[in-house]
Amino acid sequence: MNVDAVKRGAIGIVAFVIAWEVATRFGGWTGFTVPFVGTLPPPSAVVGDFLQLAARPGYWNSWSLSFQRVLAGFAVALLVGGPLGLLIATRPRFRQTVFPVFEALRPIPPLAWVPIAILFWPTQELSITFVTFLGALFPVVLNVVGGAEQIDRRHVLAARSMGASSGYIFRRVLFPALLPSLMTGAAVGMGITWEVVVAAELISGGGKQAGDGGLGFLVWNAYQGNDLPRVVVAMISLGIAGYLSSGLVRALGNRLMPWQRVAA
Template structure:
């Protein structure tokens, strides 16, 4: 009971410190943005962006605008689709490369050649080769998470102590049992980490892809990336900041949900 109370107190203190840090950040931002009026000197960089109060006013107007929430929906669906396909393809691929040396020797060289290519470098080619802009955005979003997931799964499986595998084999365990009881549980933490990192990259990629492709087939709600770009073209700098903060919130929510889900599949890590 005391341990739970200590954990609760620690969580409250951590949340309080985070809240204080956010308040200080906003105060510095507000002062810097209004520095020319307050002290007669424009603070570099910060003095060129809208103050938080102006951003909040703009945000209040957007909350009742359906196209703003349509942008959220379009980006979320693109991220979810690309990330889900990356998980479905990347996890089995990484595990199979880890357990099969022949397949590893065939697939890994090509994988390593393609992996350093930034996902955004695929945008022009994907627009040309895929029949719709929506599919091209989904493909680029898939690439954003795919390589990170595969390399984490492969690294996690490769780091398993071979003595565990040899001990299981000596006791008569089949390859299916070894995979199900040793390889997969030992790789789950790496899958969780790779998924969380891949989710962050996916949000970065989908926003840039929406900017480049003009929002795909989303129209007025072409995604948060298109929302930022159209705000820039229209000269609404407050809305640009709103879009950037919206992406940060969306990315945080997505990664936090993944971490919570990963914690349920790896409960033994909570004891560390």
């Protein structure tokens, strides 16, 4: 761990919180309200609301539900998008047949699939997971296609000339060459997945209580109750959840690509 980077990050967070506190209280001190930021609750109020919320099991249940939906949709997107991207990149006939359909579906925002997903799937959980899957699928496929197209064909031909089997070539040549592109697509897909799952939870109505609908529904429930500090708490929770998820993707990439750690 880079200690200097951690220190700089901590300094940046502290400076941001101080500036936020000053901006929200500046109007009370001078009579002039700072645009946009001045209407937000101060960090001290947000922390107080968080301490109240953290004592309730429903808050942590919201975390758990959103994480489960994100990880489920993301995992399926990797399992489907990796092989699909590889087939599109390496099989011309398959590409000519499938890629036009893929490109026609790709510009459709994942949220536009929410009504269809509700009709397609028998439960709300499956509907939300399906929409998160779509959010991660397209970045994964496109990055795998791009990575496969950049592989030097001479490496494959050299392995074949030395008697390597197709399975060995995939494990030792193609897969390691594809990993950087796959992890890039995974990182992008993870970010989109969190954006999608929050909106899907919000649109779907979440549950009967705030803890039944995930972090996205927590935002909406707080907004409907005109509880602005809780809205900010939910937003910060989403930011932390997204950061942790991206950290998991980076850790997985570092573990699968030890040669990059050596190169760094």
